[in-house]
Amino acid sequence: MNRTTEKTYALPIGPVHVALEEPMYYKIELDGEIVRGVELTAGHVHRGMEALALRRNLFQNIVLTERVCSLCSNSHPYTYCMSVENLADIAVPPRAQCLRVVAEEIKRISSHLFNVGVMAHVIGYNSLFMHMMQQREIMQDVKETLYGNRMNLSANCIGGVTHDLEAEAFAFLLDGLARLEPEVARALDIYRTDRMVVARTRSVGVLSREDALALAVVGPVARGSGLATDIRRDAPYGAYVGLDVDVVVEQGGDVQSRALVRLREIQASIDLLRACVRAMPAGPTLAVLPEIPAGQAIARSEAPRGELIYYLRTDGSQTPNRLKWRVPSYMNWDALGIMLRNAKVSDIPLIVNSIDPCISCTER
């Protein structure tokens, strides 16, 4: 809808290169350089993955769902496998559950480091961006050494995990975490107090607690606005049942708060990883698979961007009858309408980046 009046004019932004190299088209209604309205047009990277899933069997869909998004590429197959396991009542062995949490938290750390790094890039602080990306390399190396790939871990399969980690791998992980921990503490200090970061991010793109509740935002966007919501604690699954998940909350509701939530969540993830390694149960890493019966099931998990839901319906064959997922980014897009209201044009990419949008997830 075109609401452009005599006082305002429309500015097209996108579809490419708005903070991230993912396509989303924003039609911004401007009054001078102040944003008065925003209209989003999606659909540039729709790949028809839900339809593709119906043409592949339950095993092939593990890999298909891993390709929905690269930054949360472990959360998708993890949640998909959980939906199959819920449907067929498969009891995943404790060691496999613990190994799944290890993979999930490693991916969360990498994802958050990427987002806060890109934030520094958007505000023109490129040396900080380079530094954060270099720290992220620690986790990239961990992923490559433990799982064999820097992004797609291929860690999950129905009924367990595809890999087993030996003491050597855990030692490599703990060594990486020990190197990362002081860097995250230092980064937290910089993101909290550095004058340049504060000047560009504090009180920018504010989403109040009330608005966050009304829009039902999820993940770090909700937690940055003071909402203590986290599926890992609220509806624990897998090995999270026995883990003490620290739900990180910041009250500011601005770009800085969301960045701080992500940085502090990295610290919480480091603690979770150490707890997992300490309490890693022995035993098998795979359950014996039964016939997958006809039926339907859902599974929920806390992806790096928030709550991820999978719905699966089967008809007794090996190919799903329906596979649907609701991604966290989908819930967070609407919040941009509020965050961008009365913002400056130059802050648009910064605010867009602060919800850590995943367009390939949203459109799949």
Add this chain to the structure above:
Amino acid sequence: MIVFGFLKVLLGNVAKGPATEPFPLGPATTPARFRGKVHMDPALCVGCAICRHVCVGNAIHISERADGSGYDWVLWHNTCALCGLCQHYCPTGAISMSNDWHNAHLQAEKDEWCESRFVPYLVCERCGAHIRPLPTSVAGRLYADNHVDVARILRLCPQCRQIETALHEGVRHDDQRVA
């Protein structure tokens, strides 16, 4: 002081020197678990086709030769997603992921850029039928509790194998009865 905190970080990074690996002038570290190009060992393949079943990109093709001499197992690298599910589900460990990440090749070579293996059928010693080879490791597992001549069994088709085993078992039972 403006950006003083970060200045220290920056100076530390300068002191550390380049963070990137000097490839191609120096070696690039590749971890042992790295999932590179798929490799298949025809000596271990039993032709169960679970790899083809779980392959999301349909990169694996298995086709029997017209003369019945065996089957071709072909994986097209350009369609392979390097997910490793074929390796994970392979019951005999015939499929492995190499450390080879050198994937550049000429456009003209793309069709031949495959892992292509021929798995020959054996001929049954008793009846002459074509049979799928059974790797010694798998046979050892299958016949662990049977006192049969595994080497001989492997050269027989399933039907002749049943007969051979039954004859052998029968003799053994007769022996026990006599004792």
